[in-house]
Amino acid sequence: MTGSFPGYARPTGRVGVRNHVLVLPLDLVANSVVRQVKRRVPGVATVELPFQPDPADPVVWPPVSRTLLGYLTHPNVARAFAVFATDDHGLVAAARAQGCPVEAVSMAQLGGLARTVEVLALQAERALGEAAAAPRQPVPVAELVVGLECGGSDGFSGLTANPALGVASDLLVAAGATTILAETTECIGAEHLLARRATTPELGERFLRLVHAAEAEAMTLGVDIRGAQPSLGNIAGGLTTIEEKSLGCVHKGGHAPLTEVVAFAQRPAQRGLVFMDTPGHDIEQLTGMVAGGAQLVVFTTGRGTPTGSAIAPVVKVATNGRTFRKMQANMDLDAGRILTGEASLESMGHEILEKLLAVAAGEPTRSEVMEESEFALFRGHEGAWPL
Template structure:
């Protein structure tokens, strides 16, 4: 499996499959200038969350740690943090700096306006871009990868084709020593017994059940009946009838290997193997958390289509719905519609996904990257003040 895996070896020995320059706006007031800076320099990406001011306690901590986690993603070469005033930017940059990554800060107030931020920021990014361009790809083992697992726009084909194919590859990558992370606990409702059987210990089984129950309680506190809102309308249109049916189909992407434990929102998997991340189900929030946790790449199964991708973790769209593959081919990286027609097997489908992963690691752009369908969204816990 180590053949043809090529990436960028960092000075500290870590591995990236992209050489991105991240422009992070630590406060929403800096989002416009962050976007302009990223657009001005090749290989720069804008990470522009909402809020950043008026947040309190654990909500503020989550926002800062997630922004820092995105900057520390191994696919990022260096980080420029921009903010309205210096303090907000420095609190994000300090965490990135402690991780050993090149980082600088600029503030709109400190630079006396966005025009000066643009001038100074562009000079910084162009210097880093030249340094990054001098790096050459070298061989690496898939055991060094962290892979995020996601599904969205689910329909009946998701549980029959794309997610099972991802699951086969998931098992293969776990066996090779990689770290695999899936999430969306609310979409595990009804599958608790199956997860109990795969838990590495009774304590892990308890953690998983408590994590799923947490989301049930959130819904109950908001007087929401999960059975009335999930499956969503597009899921129902695609043939899913119950939340249990949706959950069992979603679980297929995690394969069959033991579940080692539960990790927090945006946290890194602490060891090789399969992990569950405690993060909400909406795709943009979820892939943001996976990226903040260090995912090199995200495998995203979709039926009716969800076009979104992560700016820092190349997001591979995998689809087994023949209608979607035909009508929205530009969004699909790995079409698996020939499984539905009986012309190929799930094992062959998994091999096809692995080939796509290797190509992406070598520099091939995903559909989301080519089309610019890239976004982040950091979850909120509290209201702003």
């Protein structure tokens, strides 16, 4: 594999695959500002908050603040504007301390909604022009962080797209890059396979405790996890139990050693294959991995899940030809060709890697073309789980 691709070198030493201008709300009331700025300046990347972040909440604030800070400091972002009512809760200073060019946009200081939209639209327009003019330059593949995700899994996920993605993950890891496996509940029944690959016995133990906490949470509710795991869609696709779903799910991580376990939206400190504690919910997981620094995400899907991120390209891989053809406008690659013998796991793995490098160099994914952009905040279980 070539050691570099045309990307954006950041002052922080991280590299971007896109040069987005991000307008991020830090308060619910800032959603309106963001929505109106997006209407005036369609080129900006935006997300909207699903609930009011509360710095006084010891459980919810840590994952939420990590998510917001992770977006403000994301390497795919050339310049970020943080929009808030009166208080940014220290997030702008924290982002700037990392060397990221983040502007604080206070609605109270600017004089309310209309004036804030007016000023911000002008600034965003100018920032977009600067971002568009910035040239790409060779940056190391080893600086890539790639999120590994599956959603709407079916009986073929563990046979085609997931193991092929595992091949791509192993190639990335061999090149010095980082891949993030996530979804703690989707490790139930397969945790021993991943724990065995941990670089230290302590790390393996920590990972096992985490998965068992996820299982125990389901148990203490006095119910059977099967109501949601596997989901009705998974069952219709041929998956029978959570064990079966998990065993197919962890194939995305290939065979590389597990180097680190991080909390939701936490940036990995190690390279190689990293596990992030996230819920199984597709959008929360996607948001967590992107906030943790993933510049790219590969999303395998059996049933056909259309989703994307405002700031990170998502490469969609269908697990079977039927879904690929049915949702061709949403899909980038067809791993169903492994079933027909037109491709092997190895060749498909290389195809995924080539696609990732092309996308990293600027080729738009189907999710970018379709302008699919989802965002969610995870309320977390800070302190309650053994991380």
